[in-house]
Amino acid sequence: MIPRYARPEMMAIWDAQTRFRIWFEIEAHAADALAELGVIPAEAARTIWDKAGDAVFDVARIDAIEAETRHDVIAFLTHLAEIVGPEARFVHQGMTSSDVLDTCLAVQLSRASDLLIAGVDRVLAALATRAHEHKHSVRIGRSHGIHAEPTTFGVSLAGFHAEFQRARARLVAAKAEIATCAISGAVGTFAQIDPRVEAHVAAKMGLSVEPVSTQVIPRDRHAAFFCALAVVASSIERLATEIRHMQRTEVLEAEEYFSPGQKGSSAMPHKRNPVLTENLTGLARLVRSAAIPALENVALWHERDISHSSVERGIGPDATIHLDFALHRLAGVVEKLLIYPERMKANLDLLGGLHNSQRVLLALTQAGASREDAYKMVQANAMAVWSLPSPRPATALLDRLLADSQVSTLLSPDHIRTLFDDSHHFAQVDTIFARVFG
Amino acid sequence: MIPRYARPEMMAIWDAQTRFRIWFEIEAHAADALAELGVIPAEAARTIWDKAGDAVFDVARIDAIEAETRHDVIAFLTHLAEIVGPEARFVHQGMTSSDVLDTCLAVQLSRASDLLIAGVDRVLAALATRAHEHKHSVRIGRSHGIHAEPTTFGVSLAGFHAEFQRARARLVAAKAEIATCAISGAVGTFAQIDPRVEAHVAAKMGLSVEPVSTQVIPRDRHAAFFCALAVVASSIERLATEIRHMQRTEVLEAEEYFSPGQKGSSAMPHKRNPVLTENLTGLARLVRSAAIPALENVALWHERDISHSSVERGIGPDATIHLDFALHRLAGVVEKLLIYPERMKANLDLLGGLHNSQRVLLALTQAGASREDAYKMVQANAMAVWSLPSPRPATALLDRLLADSQVSTLLSPDHIRTLFDDSHHFAQVDTIFARVFG
Amino acid sequence: MIPRYARPEMMAIWDAQTRFRIWFEIEAHAADALAELGVIPAEAARTIWDKAGDAVFDVARIDAIEAETRHDVIAFLTHLAEIVGPEARFVHQGMTSSDVLDTCLAVQLSRASDLLIAGVDRVLAALATRAHEHKHSVRIGRSHGIHAEPTTFGVSLAGFHAEFQRARARLVAAKAEIATCAISGAVGTFAQIDPRVEAHVAAKMGLSVEPVSTQVIPRDRHAAFFCALAVVASSIERLATEIRHMQRTEVLEAEEYFSPGQKGSSAMPHKRNPVLTENLTGLARLVRSAAIPALENVALWHERDISHSSVERGIGPDATIHLDFALHRLAGVVEKLLIYPERMKANLDLLGGLHNSQRVLLALTQAGASREDAYKMVQANAMAVWSLPSPRPATALLDRLLADSQVSTLLSPDHIRTLFDDSHHFAQVDTIFARVFG
């Protein structure tokens, strides 16, 4: 985990004190249920809460015990016994370490999901605002990096909004995948513990019950979770890449906010670089890199082996913390993005009207030309316009078509001129916005 | 794509003729909608269906045209024009290649999803049958590869059943992710084509409408799809690994069916190897390897670049074909698995009753010992039993405990004996089955 | 494997006939060595060569036998016995299938390496030619996509040349990693076969001897091999990305060759897209995707399991075929790349001389300003130039500096003017070329 790409809210989920607190709650709730079932004395359950309910656990002490026992849950239980006293022997009755560890991880990942969803919501809000602001900011659409046909920047942002709506849905589903509780004992048979304990703890911790655990909660759930994060990270990368492209010196249709006092380069004082979106591109790679180890974690041996544990100690915090940070960084970039509609307009005209080539093609076919012939007519004129130096006159293609005898036999000059009315391209902007924003 | 790991049903989805047939249907349905809207003549739309509705497309001819135009959709349209005649100029009006390509891919992946779901259903059926057959086949649960406590093989299979129920749900969700239709033109603005055409084609092809396409359907959908396949593949790997472990010579609780005439090794005539499940392990790696390139495909430039195309030409068929094959191979393995309950019983006893150590621990705490002290008492006796040569006498731990003066002060001999009644471990088998099978 | 991204030379390495031919040679050479050692009759060894030395193997027949035996090597040996007759019983004496399979794979990967190295050599030749052609074609260097300082396109290509020199060295090393022969029997102990057989076969097949095989050649070698391919693929992606950026409409400093008859879009006749380099970007993702499954193949169980086999049936051909194709496609792109030095010059001037900001900064510090103060002076002027509409006057920064009273106190007008002499930037071009081309 890289501290500079971390927000305190998400880091707090993963710190030792939080973990021990969740462990305690699982044990204490289980004790309540065990007391209710008469397996342990009711006073014991009460004592556990009374003595340790507000405790700050001594992380260093727990670490010291673990150094001897080489077992983290036993170390915690030993420390808890120091706090609770003799009744501590009724803690963890019939449970196994994974009951605590896996249920705790479910709680942590659930909370992390909530933060991630809130992060997506901030991105969605920013995208919605800027999309409406620039609903009619015309800019050239580009396929293959080459000018294609016009669109508006609002439409582009609406598309990203739709993508982040999907991101949100994926995170909601991912949370459901991992928000399960297992208190099923050493091999998942409830041999020493009643399934009602599991139901009680699940309800208290905001989880559903894992239908079949072995000793552990099955890791296909976690694999699905980290894959969902990887997809969201990739969507971040797509938006970051869009902005990086827009900020290229030759394009410059938008720029990341550059704060007073900021310096773009140690060597070149003139630099203003899209460093935040480049950073997001890198963070996307990092978050994605959790997917494969999570998938490799699925095939644990028999009722479980512990190979997944070190992986999750890494990717659990890292992927959630960096994705959380990335979402907020992205939201900030979008919120403060400097957008230059006049540059969009200037870029649109660079190609001398080539962006209407399809409209001419279609008009020619409608006028009776075969698709093949129409294509050749337009392509020949278009290639001639390409060969002009940039920026080309805005009417370069129009002028050539008007002078083309083959074209003239099929289309009148007035008809040709109407094909270069750009407003045609924006007729469905409202439709698209309605699809996205309702 | 490796032909030996492919079923014809899935391969058919990806062959050239199927692809051209889907392309044709998209174009012909679009023509119907365009005719309905009055954009093209109704006769033209009819002629397209009449002339080419039953055509077998000439793949070699299309390839030859593509060699010149370097564009696959144009090559197809040119060939289609050869079949349809002059009305062909009304085909593809206002559409762009990706409208055809991406909608076709959506159809192919949808159909592939259906086959995959059917494959999972076969696995589920096989697991259900064998789980009920072996609901009470006692075997030792193993954590870390080391004997833990008893379970039944039916419970293990029920756990896999629950996992493949999740696999099914993931595939259903994955299908929904990619089953969208885009007929939105060169940059997704519907500049030359009415959105009602898209709605019509979507309905006819069994897809929903893509809310915002750029030129392409956004690739976060496909990334989510291939990640879902990767998770399913990992679940296959887990079950395959379980069977491989069970077949180890020293364990031998189950064996893949070994057919008459089969040979296990070119060198060693005695060999019977779990080659099918090992193969599934490898196939899982292959299917998983599609996840990263699918994720890398998300961040296309601007309205699209075509870098995703070669990736999808590879992983589209490969991941679906191999996962489909793997599901059926897995189902076959489970259906025919040779299961040896008597060996399960023999293995259970190898450790001289150590699998009841927890029960003794709990009884001691219930009898007043601290968890720490109880642990030490049981561990000391258990370690002594470990040090006996294998197989240990079935009552090795019981005998030692009965002779342990510290234990005796807390537990009566009869009480100790009841702790070694294994039936206790299976009290919740019905509960677990009810959770899984309803 | 995607046929459209495959060259026949590389495909031939992976076809069934080639594989059986290599299997035969391994067996026949082994028989020679066994005869020399007196283990089998000399006539037997001769007969094997005489009867099958020129045989075309009947792939369908071998497949049919495998359908029964479920073992590919046994199927081949059975077919070979049909050709060779009774002496066939002396074939494969003391060998195990992996001796044949793994040594064959080593031969195939070695041959594939040779083709890949030849592909890199073609790329190197193309880069060298174009680098020298454009050694002095000035263009702006860009960091973060933003103009930085000038360089020449030749220098850029020289950098890629250096990278592909490393690619070549990696492939040479990768070949050495996998070019080993194992003829060591069922568990690598040479229990039934003399190590001298292995030495003989290795020498004949152009391989070195594997120091310790288990039943198989250890898979860390193959993992290293596929990782090397992944790195080379990533270098291809970097060069492809460079060209895609250069071809962007707003930049247009270079273009992929666009052939007569080529069509860029089914919808928009004006399009000329960098489809080859976009395709290379995708192919790079595909080749890279072999790395993880190859790494997952390393930890085979004990003396071997066969999980690696299906993986290698996929990634073996796929990664080598697609990388081979990609190298030749890349070489073709570089060889025919349309390069526009005048556009490079035009782009260089877009920022009104900001690319000399560092030179002014350094001159100010040399003249006594602190780095901090100098930075602020230059940055203030640079930001003012940024705010001008593009394209900015070529002397925009120079003019402002000449008018800046703070700057004037430290630098004379003439001194300032010399800082805008671009030739300074190219003083070390020869040095760089000498480093790369010797």
Added chain:
Amino acid sequence: MIPRYARPEMMAIWDAQTRFRIWFEIEAHAADALAELGVIPAEAARTIWDKAGDAVFDVARIDAIEAETRHDVIAFLTHLAEIVGPEARFVHQGMTSSDVLDTCLAVQLSRASDLLIAGVDRVLAALATRAHEHKHSVRIGRSHGIHAEPTTFGVSLAGFHAEFQRARARLVAAKAEIATCAISGAVGTFAQIDPRVEAHVAAKMGLSVEPVSTQVIPRDRHAAFFCALAVVASSIERLATEIRHMQRTEVLEAEEYFSPGQKGSSAMPHKRNPVLTENLTGLARLVRSAAIPALENVALWHERDISHSSVERGIGPDATIHLDFALHRLAGVVEKLLIYPERMKANLDLLGGLHNSQRVLLALTQAGASREDAYKMVQANAMAVWSLPSPRPATALLDRLLADSQVSTLLSPDHIRTLFDDSHHFAQVDTIFARVFG
């Protein structure tokens, strides 16, 4: 980075103070070279060393400056100027941040490589010791997890030794890949800095000169580095997996050392689990996960973008620290591994002599049977032995063969008996050891 899987020596390489120290040395050595060239005053260079040569940098102060400038190197230089005074304006003359950052990373990765190589050396030493100890500890070789033919545990360890020799060579090569120095200015043209400065700094920092840097050292080098680490991690996983298999309750041929006071399970006091090797399996997944983002880092835009930076802030420390830890953990496991030759012997006999099936097969072919017929004869008897309950009588196969009339016509009873002399399997153990240990 997970602190519990980290050794202080490796962590120290990555702490802030070390990084700033290396930055300082690069700047100070560069200043020496600049002074030698007359670019800056000799006193300035001396002052830099005098004032800051022994400085402990104030990390919090640097962080505070970075919070404003948003640039880490500028923040450091500003702090350095606070220490050095006015002469600080001669620091960083003509350099760019990446000159410092990338050269520093090269130093860090070089030092990390040295530690990793030392870790491999410890593993090699442990393997050599245990291999010689158990050179003649007979155990069954297993393919597919099924008994194959005998080998010795020493031979197995020798194979791992050979693999870690390759691991060592890969790390040496990986170090050479990344141990380069770039001091080439903003776009790698040495526009404001003489190449001799680079040569001087390289020599002082123990690096070679990067032939062509852009602004950065090309990232194919780092991709190759992290791929090499991934391969080494996979070799660790293979050895860890071997030990995990050996420790399985049913196999129990070896066990991780279990310390007094250690507890294997919070629930089951009898447990002794191979937790260290399971942990190594997980760590291998983590280290491997650095490979893909490192590969994705290669295709930076033009002269550089900064997307690689966040990735490397993660994987740089994480992959090196965890691999370093894993190597030492592995070495410790091997050094203290409890090895049970008597269990190896007992397991060998489980299959009633089936491990000599190949020897019988070969003898039959030598006696005139076709390979096909011989195979059938042995297979029939072998399958009958398989069907006996385990453990089978040690002479089960021998007895059946002696009683087989078909076999008897080809082989005498005495001949058959010699085929069951296991010593034959170990004839080449010395050869194998000589190959590995010289």
